[in-house]
Amino acid sequence: MARYARVKGSIALITLTNPPVNALSAAVRRGIVESVSRALKDEQVKAVVFCGENEKFCGGADIKEFSGSMSGPPLVPMIHSIEAGEKLMVAAIEGVALGGGLELALGCHYRRHVSAQEALQLGIVDQVAEGSAVQAAMELALSVIGQPLNPRRLSLRAPVWAPDVDGVCDTALAQVKQRSRGAMAPVACVQAVRAAAMLPYSKGMERERQLMDTLFRSGQARAMQYAFFAQRNAGKWSLPNGAQWNNTRARDVQRAGVIGLGTMGRGITVCLVKAGISVVAIETDAKQLESGKKAVTAMLQRDAKRRGVSPPLHLLTFTLSFHQLRDVDLVIEAVFEDMNLKKRVFSDLCKVLRANTLICTNTSGLSVDELAAVTDRQPLVVGMHFFAPAHVMKLLEVVSGSRSSPEAVATAMALGKRIEKVCVAVGNCSGFVGNRMLKLYLDQSVYMLEEGATPEQVDQALEEFGFAMGIFKVSDLSGLDVGWRVRKASGLIGPDVDPVKPSRWRLGRRYCPLPDMLCQQGRFGQKTGRGWYLYDSPGSKEAKSDPEIQTFLKDYRHKYGIIPRRITSQEVIERCAFSLANEGFRILEDRIAASPEDIDVIYLFGYGWPRHRGGPMFYAAQVGLSVVLEKLEHYHRVHPDVPSLEPSRLLRRLVAEGSPPIQQWKSHIKNLRSHL
Numbered sequence: 001m002a003r004y005a006r007v008k009g010s011i012a013l014i015t016l017t018n019p020p021v022n023a024l025s026a027a028v029r030r031g032i033v034e035s036v037s038r039a040l041k042d043e044q045v046k047a048v049v050f051c052g053e054n055e056k057f058c059g060g061a062d063i064k065e066f067s068g069s070m071s072g073p074p075l076v077p078m079i080h081s082i083e084a085g086e087k088l089m090v091a092a093i094e095g096v097a098l099g100g101g102l103e104l105a106l107g108c109h110y111r112r113h114v115s116a117q118e119a120l121q122l123g124i125v126d127q128v129a130e131g132s133a134v135q136a137a138m139e140l141a142l143s144v145i146g147q148p149l150n151p152r153r154l155s156l157r158a159p160v161w162a163p164d165v166d167g168v169c170d171t172a173l174a175q176v177k178q179r180s181r182g183a184m185a186p187v188a189c190v191q192a193v194r195a196a197a198m199l200p201y202s203k204g205m206e207r208e209r210q211l212m213d214t215l216f217r218s219g220q221a222r223a224m225q226y227a228f229f230a231q232r233n234a235g236k237w238s239l240p241n242g243a244q245w246n247n248t249r250a251r252d253v254q255r256a257g258v259i260g261l262g263t264m265g266r267g268i269t270v271c272l273v274k275a276g277i278s279v280v281a282i283e284t285d286a287k288q289l290e291s292g293k294k295a296v297t298a299m300l301q302r303d304a305k306r307r308g309v310s311p312p313l314h315l316l317t318f319t320l321s322f323h324q325l326r327d328v329d330l331v332i333e334a335v336f337e338d339m340n341l342k343k344r345v346f347s348d349l350c351k352v353l354r355a356n357t358l359i360c361t362n363t364s365g366l367s368v369d370e371l372a373a374v375t376d377r378q379p380l381v382v383g384m385h386f387f388a389p390a391h392v393m394k395l396l397e398v399v400s401g402s403r404s405s406p407e408a409v410a411t412a413m414a415l416g417k418r419i420e421k422v423c424v425a426v427g428n429c430s431g432f433v434g435n436r437m438l439k440l441y442l443d444q445s446v447y448m449l450e451e452g453a454t455p456e457q458v459d460q461a462l463e464e465f466g467f468a469m470g471i472f473k474v475s476d477l478s479g480l481d482v483g484w485r486v487r488k489a490s491g492l493i494g495p496d497v498d499p500v501k502p503s504r505w506r507l508g509r510r511y512c513p514l515p516d517m518l519c520q521q522g523r524f525g526q527k528t529g530r531g532w533y534l535y536d537s538p539g540s541k542e543a544k545s546d547p548e549i550q551t552f553l554k555d556y557r558h559k560y561g562i563i564p565r566r567i568t569s570q571e572v573i574e575r576c577a578f579s580l581a582n583e584g585f586r587i588l589e590d591r592i593a594a595s596p597e598d599i600d601v602i603y604l605f606g607y608g609w610p611r612h613r614g615g616p617m618f619y620a621a622q623v624g625l626s627v628v629l630e631k632l633e634h635y636h637r638v639h640p641d642v643p644s645l646e647p648s649r650l651l652r653r654l655v656a657e658g659s660p661p662i663q664q665w666k667s668h669i670k671n672l673r674s675h676l
């Protein structure tokens with residue numbers, strides 16, 4: 001939709017009206033075409049000004065339309081007719097001008113932007129105005145009416161012939177190919193820029209159209225569109241008890257406490273303070289407190305310097321005393337991942353906190369219910385699972401325990417949003433969503449080492465699939481000792497385990513002792529300079545193949561009588577990705593996640609899943625649920641000692657229902673639950 005008005009006698013004001021971001025839907029494009037034609041016909045009109053309702057120029061093409069067949073006037077010819085128009089066209093840009101919105105602005109003969117000094121320097125806009133961009137655009141229009149338009153039409157400008165433009169594009173292409181990890185769009189962007197720089201306008205446009213056609217038809221485009229809406233829908237959380245984002249009020253949080261200034265506590269403190277929340281940061285040991293204080297202060301100072309502001313250090317209190325917490329609205333506990341320690345902290349907190357203060361735990365997988373049970377306020381206890389480094393990683397799993405109140409969940413979700421996290425509400429179970437699935441993915445990776453693969457082969461397959469880092473490089477980065485401690489605590493590693501030939505069968509299923517054996521050798525990953533890979537020194541980041549690991553794996557297989565076989569990249573991807581999706585289906589059955597989109601958002605923002613592949617659930621849908629089922633059945637037949645490979649009931653039911661599209665799973669899951 002577009003509103004037409006004649007103002008100041010000679011100006012046609014065309015307002016894009018498609019809230020919330022005035023995306024160029026078919027109706028908007030139709031409205032623009034009709035309004036432009038009306039303006040061109042009206043002899044009184046000397047200039048046309050385009051603007052967007054609610055001070056947002058335009059968020060680009062309407063992404064919702066991409067999944068269906070496009071109707072209405074096509075975008076590019078519409079922009080060409082604006083550019084070729086015999087009357088002056090001016091874009092009054094406020095808020096955003098993205099994608100097709102920027103193209104529309106570029107099709108006009110003059111532009112302005114309210115805030116982008118950079119766009120001014122780049123020559124994308126002609127003037128930056130304070131106050132109303134629409135008023136400024138109209139004044140500009142009145143001042144240039146009658147001047148020739150051809151010099152303003154971008155399509156008539158000669159291509160930019162930089163010296164060695166071909167070489168510059170080649171270098172850019174090589175860099176983008178390396179960084180995009182299989183994503184087609186960034187590569188196509190460089191190809192389009194090359195065409196713009198080297199070809200006449202019409203030929204450049206034709207090349208861009210071909211590139212767009214290829215991208216539009218690709219599965220990657222579907223995946224990215226899905227990821228865009230999945231991310232936005234994650235904020236619209238719902239709990240099995242019917243509480244949801246639009247029927248529950250969050251509490252205001254002005255002051256927070258953070259318990260523990262290790263890596264996680266420091267990152268969390270930085271996030272809170274940057275959002276303007278006062279923080280009381282607690283440690284039990286003076287030395288730890290001092291080093292935590294130094295680290296937090298330095299992080300805030302670096303960040304403030306980068307942004308040209310002063311660091312909000314006045315919002316921080318560092319103390320050894322729990323009593324300083326008496327006035328806070330919410331506490332985030334970030335002590336070591338040890339149930340007994342956390343329980344002690346929770347009981348101590350209850351002695352000093354106000355009765356209505358929320359207690360959140362930054363556990364990565366321990367039971368929120370068990371922790372809540374030691375407090376005097378079970379409804380006010382929730383999990384806030386941050387990902388390391390907490391001030392960088394976007395994901396936050398908000399864990400609702402069986403007795404958590406909707407208000408507590410709403411408060412944690414709102415706080416997460418305020419500190420600029422992508423928040424997903426999940427239920428309570430061991431590992432929640434992300435780490436519960438990760439465990440099976442890790443299991444498959446180490447099983448493949450036993451069967452004949454090397455860490456390099458597995459990682460290469462995953463990186464070619466699009467992961468930023470293979471699973472073994474990630475393990476080295478996060479530290480192998482973390483999982484070792486968890487396995488010890490869970491009773492998987494005990495005094496009865498043979499140190500020379502540890503059992504490959506524990507708690508009734510296949511077990512791979514390789515990670516434990518590496519830890520016994522002090523190979524904890526980057527921090528010790530040795531893990532699945534070798535590093536130049538402890539703490540260095542460049543992973544190199546380690547011949548010792550190859551020998552160690554050979555000896556291991558020999559000791560257990562395993563005949564190594566060649567494992568293909570396809571097998572690596574299938575076993576890793578389908579194990580993840582299979583557990584995702586179980587998580588949906590168990591109502592730990594409300595939708596497949598939530599699971600995918602967790603993997604996109606917390607585990608480096610490539611965005612152009614949508615997420616593990618989307619990937620399973622795209623490959624085809626019946627194919628996934630068949631493959632899992634095959635791998636389970638070959639590995640009957642790995643129960644997690646058995647296809648989940650929900651996957652079987654969805655296949656039996658004809659593999660509905662992922663957007664419909666939610667309603668199918670509701671119906672199926674009663675039959676399961």
Ligand SMILES: CCC/C=C/C(=O)SCCNC(=O)CCNC(=O)[C@H](O)C(C)(C)COP(=O)([O-])OP(=O)([O-])OC[C@H]1O[C@@H](n2cnc3c(N)ncnc32)[C@H](O)[C@@H]1OP(=O)([O-])[O-]
Nearest residue numbers: 020021023059060061062063064075096098099100101232
């Ligand atoms: C022919 C091809 C050539 C052209 C290609 C293109 O233009 S490609 C497109 C190029 N453009 C882009 O890639 C821009 C993508 N958009 C953005 O980057 C951001 O949304 C933003 C910066 C515009 C606003 O950020 P913010 O944090 O203020 O707000 P928010 O992000 O929470 O969104 C608010 C609501 O708006 C919705 N919605 C938003 N955009 C679109 C859209 N284009 N379409 C449809 N809907 C859209 C969004 O779903 C949400 O809906 P909900 O949940 O309320 O029902």
